[in-house]
Amino acid sequence: MKLAELGEFGLIGQIARKVSPDKTVRLGIGDDAAATEPTPGCLTLTTSDMLIEGVHFDLDWCTPASLGRKSLSVNLSDIAAMGGVPRWFLLSLAIPPTLPVEFLDAFIQGMLGLATEHNVTLIGGDTCSSRNGLAISVTLLGEQLPERVVSRSGARPGDLVFVTGTLGDSALGLEMLKKGERSGPAVEKHLDPTPRLREGMALAEAGLPIAMIDISDGLAADLGHILEMSGVGARLLLDEIPLSPFYRERVADYASDPFRLALGGGEDYELLFTAPPSAREEVFAICRSCGTPASVIGTITESAGLTIESATFPNYRLSEKGYNHFRND
């Protein structure tokens, strides 16, 4: 069937039928607004991300299911970075009339499969046609007790800087895709990143992170956000930045500076946070128990700015600060 035959309301009906029931949703898709029941005592955390064809994704590279997952994952990652519990989301789509209905089915299937994994429910959205490619906007609502919400500010001199997982894989994956490679762990991480929700929640529950952010624009840029919001600086230990075996093996084919993609490349969706040195072992244990090891990559300093230290590259200079949509180089 063509999208023109199915129509806006046919499509919305198809989406609505695939949504799992949720007791906290009094009114879901189909009314003028959704009505949801908040958890008493919790703050509402709200985040929104757009994915635009040609800017954020290329339909030749991703499957519809992975695009559906990623559109939700990037939002789940923002709630993880607040230490929050994701609950409900809205999906807005601008769709080229030529897009096959099968594509949309698989896209929704991928997205709602991930939603079920994380207990989040689609409660509404908006649908319109597009003359210039597919545009996807997801708005996700989460919850957390006020004392457990972790912001980007508050990092203190002496805090250690932690990061989950490994860095640079997603940016390496993007470089590989541009050169025609279509598989491998880096490509997979780029197309279908895993939001560190369990890690973020468990750390927040234990009251450990002082300041936290998810790495969407690159380590240097996102650490910069924590430093700016906290009014502090940091010493970054280049040799401690966690790199995957695959990254170590392949980065030389794509970048002359082996740290460029790990420091400047975005979309790893790992958690970057600070905690006092006394919390070190507990942080390691919590992250390990959630399935994603954490590493210490530096220390927060009183003096502003980011200094990079390395025994192997003593004069290392940051060549790229991270992804910036409005930069034209």
Ligand code: ADP
């Ligand atoms: P209105 O004109 O009152 O804004 P719409 O016709 O846009 O309502 O939407 C009808 C219902 O379908 C609403 O509940 C809306 O939230 C939902 N909806 C529309 N588009 C989507 C979508 N892409 N995904 C999920 N729900 C949607």
Ligand code: MG
């Ligand atoms: Mg509407």
